């Protein structure tokens with residue numbers, strides 16, 4: 114889900130989009146909206162800007178949505194208004210003007226076949242083109258979100274049943290989507306044929322639940338059944354669960370960054386437990402980038418699992434907690450102003466002096482985006498008395514923005530896209546800096562000796578975009594011409 118139409122000029126339109134969302138759906142449970150609420154609560158890391166739930170009580174739909182964290186948005190009275198045994202919910206993150214309430218999901222509309230609510234995780238890559246076409250036919254958009262395009266396409270379809278209208282609509286869109294729909298008949302969940310974002314199916318007390326990550330199931334004591342498969346559509350009604358595969362098969366492009374950073378480590382996504390993958394990323398990192406040191410510490414919380422793996426693979430290094438995180442501060446990454454972001458790191462993290470004083474320290478984090486956090490952290494560790502600071506990153510350098518639903522800044526702001534390794538090391542003021550290789554990352558993901566990442570999208574690390582980027586802005590950015598990009602081997 115993104116909200117960026119017309120708010121930026123030129124390339125910046127798509128370069129600047131930021132969206133990372135969590136979706137949930139519940140069917141056949143007397144407390145559907147409460148389960149949706151708890152599900153959203155455990156998916157808070159996927160989007161902190163706004164939250165919403167739509168429920169259906171057999172007669173009427175009820176919608177509550179607002180800007181803010183899940184716990185702020187849903188007061189007791191708000192939740193009590195969300196009556197019914199089915200519900201869908203959405204956590205949203207977007208920046209710059211996109212934060213208007215009309216962009217907050219779920220989207221709820223009345224159309225030819227009745228009422229329909231929809232929540233979207235991911236990002237469409239031909240939404241501008243489709244929107245222009247729909248507007249030319251008279252469609253009046255209510256928001257600046259790419260997700261609304263899907264709703265208009267459904268409304269324009271001539272098919273007699275919702276399920277066929279959804280298929281009609283999705284055959285026209287390109288990009289990454291996990292969608293949950295709520296109609297008078299039930300719940301529908303769809304995952305795009307590339308399988309970019311995760312979506313899982315669970316059962317809870319006779320009812321069904323869909324969620325972006327399995328950590329949502331744990332909180333509501335739902336049993337994980339399986340993932341919605343790439344290109345699969347599941348329809349959940351009083352008759353049970355029906356599965357359809359209406360789309361042409363294509364090569365998978367599951368987002369590897371979900372493993373690196375985005376998903377919670379207690380989730381299982383793309384059939385792999387995130388925690389184990391993250392630990393293996395750390396082991397591979399140690400193997401590839403070993404350095405003489407005394408201790409290894411994580412950047413909390415993002416580097417914890419990788420640092421544990423790094424320590425396991427480095428018998429001479431002791432694992433320590435050298436940085437303490439204040440858990441009551443939001444992610445620095447989402448602060449819009451550079452000045453606030455600098456401040457944010459200090460608010461969020463503090464060094465443990467007695468651990469770091471006089472030590473040669475390896476500090477592990479999952480990724481470097483702008484480099485702002487790394488620079489602050491290295492300075493903080495040195496100020497606490499460390500003799501040497503060696504920064505190790507459990508993913509390859511991020512060199513390209515994501516157009517499929519992860520919040521990354523534009524290319525110019527990605528430090529690894531504009532600076533050499535040595536320049537970046539100097540910028541973050543570390544004694545040494547090393548990243549994991551792309552091959553090492555995929556060894557960790559697969560848990561096998563070698564793999565080239567056939568089933569994954571690693572565009573942020575490679576610059577190779579597996580899903581066509583159709584919108585005019587992508588063409589302007591030269592992203593159709595990929596011949597200049599290095600071939601992975």
Ligand code: AMP
Nearest residue numbers: 415446480481482483484485486487520
């Ligand atoms: P930066 O200061 O821009 O280099 O940010 C790096 C930090 O942001 C790392 O600690 C990452 O864990 C974290 N990070 C990476 N990607 C994201 C993202 N999409 N949203 C929020 N935080 C992120």
